[in-house]
Amino acid sequence: MTNHDDGLPNDPEGISLMIHALIDGELDAAAALAVERRIAADPQLAAEHARIIALQGALSRLPRPHVSDVFQARIAALGATATPHPAQDVPTQDEAAGPQRGTLSPQPDQIGVGQLHGTSRRATETRPSQTRILPRARRFGSFDWRALAASIVISAVLASGATQWVMVDNTSDSFAAGVASGHRRSLLAASPIDIVSSDRHTVKPWLDARIGVSPPAPDLAQDGFALIGGRVEVISGRPVPALVYRHREHLITLVAEPQQGGTTTEPEDLSSSGFSLVQWSDGAFSYWAISDMERPELDDFVARFRKAAV
Amino acid sequence: MPISAGFTRICRAKSPSPPEGAWQTLPGVLDHGADLSEKALAERFGEVVLPHLGDALTLARWLTGNAADAEDVVQEACVKAHAGISGYAGGNARAWLLTIVRNTAYTWMSRNRPRGMLAVGDLGDLDQMAAAHGTSLPDEDGPEASLIARADTAALEVAIAALPQPFRETLVLRDINGLSYREIAAMLGVPMGTVMSRLARARSLLVSKLGRAP
Numbered sequence: 001m002t003n004h005d006d007g008l009p010n011d012p013e014g015i016s017l018m019i020h021a022l023i024d025g026e027l028d029a030a031a032a033l034a035v036e037r038r039i040a041a042d043p044q045l046a047a048e049h050a051r052i053i054a055l056q057g058a059l060s061r062l063p064r065p066h067v068s069d070v071f072q073a074r075i076a077a078l079g080a081t082a083t084p085h086p087a088q089d090v091p092t093q094d095e096a097a098g099p100q101r102g103t104l105s106p107q108p109d110q111i112g113v114g115q116l117h118g119t120s121r122r123a124t125e126t127r128p129s130q131t132r133i134l135p136r137a138r139r140f141g142s143f144d145w146r147a148l149a150a151s152i153v154i155s156a157v158l159a160s161g162a163t164q165w166v167m168v169d170n171t172s173d174s175f176a177a178g179v180a181s182g183h184r185r186s187l188l189a190a191s192p193i194d195i196v197s198s199d200r201h202t203v204k205p206w207l208d209a210r211i212g213v214s215p216p217a218p219d220l221a222q223d224g225f226a227l228i229g230g231r232v233e234v235i236s237g238r239p240v241p242a243l244v245y246r247h248r249e250h251l252i253t254l255v256a257e258p259q260q261g262g263t264t265t266e267p268e269d270l271s272s273s274g275f276s277l278v279q280w281s282d283g284a285f286s287y288w289a290i291s292d293m294e295r296p297e298l299d300d301f302v303a304r305f306r307k308a309a310v
Numbered sequence: 311m312p313i314s315a316g317f318t319r320i321c322r323a324k325s326p327s328p329p330e331g332a333w334q335t336l337p338g339v340l341d342h343g344a345d346l347s348e349k350a351l352a353e354r355f356g357e358v359v360l361p362h363l364g365d366a367l368t369l370a371r372w373l374t375g376n377a378a379d380a381e382d383v384v385q386e387a388c389v390k391a392h393a394g395i396s397g398y399a400g401g402n403a404r405a406w407l408l409t410i411v412r413n414t415a416y417t418w419m420s421r422n423r424p425r426g427m428l429a430v431g432d433l434g435d436l437d438q439m440a441a442a443h444g445t446s447l448p449d450e451d452g453p454e455a456s457l458i459a460r461a462d463t464a465a466l467e468v469a470i471a472a473l474p475q476p477f478r479e480t481l482v483l484r485d486i487n488g489l490s491y492r493e494i495a496a497m498l499g500v501p502m503g504t505v506m507s508r509l510a511r512a513r514s515l516l517v518s519k520l521g522r523a524p
Contacts, residue, residue, distance in 0.1 A: 021506065064367075065364070065368055075360065
């Protein structure tokens, strides 16, 4: 094989992988161009390319499993079912993220099998209410229906009580939820920031020009928390400035809600749903720092920010 | 390549290895999931899980080999996803769910089909095999592309089912579920180069099998 100086591998296996990557859209424009040139110059590579395309075409025509309405409803019912103590009869979070060998003790095994056989054997019994009750009934065979009914009532009372408690105490809760969902959305977006700059003298005027307020934006790069930019969040119907810091691979969103009251509060932990969330006030702003870092690291950031912002 | 029953155990112990990184939850944060109201969790479940049921069923169908078992696996995976929803830390919902489906499929199969797992040898052997055989393939005169394009569904299904499991899951995740190399590498906990060589190997196995068909 002749040698090329286009930066591509010269061994047959290497170039073959590049052709696969080209077809899969995994190459950048420069590499794609180079591979396409190789293909154009070599009939063997061109044939290989054509075969992979043909195979993908055939694979794409394979029938997809149909999500039946019944099945969709059954799964949707899982989500709707109030399970105050889900950890008791479903595998733990660790297993949801990836089962460890040995975590499946015989007991959960039987429950799993019972559940499957009891509910999903494509029989006509598809009422979602049965999906949870049947295996429990089987598991606690000695319990009579009164105990079952009582536990359902207690569950319902607990669940509604919890809901009410959350509804009553949600003045800051809804703002926290807004901060959390804004952060979540930013991680899914193409870019987590609207103004890209590590220079606070760029970020602050940008925020000022957009919404007329800008919080202190110290660059904590030497502490390991680099300011990478900012964006505007809309929370509870109001635009609020948000700064974005990076710590290793983690992003920290710092939302600063302008305050009228002027009270100063110490950092408070509001972490939930997989994110660490810390809230504090300095009189001028109420700050919300959220990240998928662990608490101690976020606390470290908060401490450094407060020191630098004063 | 040694093929023996003894390798089954190794293969099974290895294949459902937990994914590295992205979707693992942070210790210490988990407990706070309970603070979130049931309603919010139910909503999150609806947002994260329900839109991807079709993908989940597709993956489970190819891992288990049939559509009926796929529904059982996906239902079980959704129970786990529901229990773990408070630990879902944003990011790619589809890849998160498919990771659970994949792991559930393997535990499900090891439970329900103790002898059904293919004895395919050590994964390391497979990857070496992929590397070694991959070299010779592009040089040979492969079958005509038109022959492969005309392959009928049944032949294709048989060919996919016959692939060794690591090759099959990589092919299905890429060509049927449409995940990127990076997502597959994160899900399987292997380097991207391994994903690429497994994928190339899986495709060339399919190509040669379909090309041979009458």
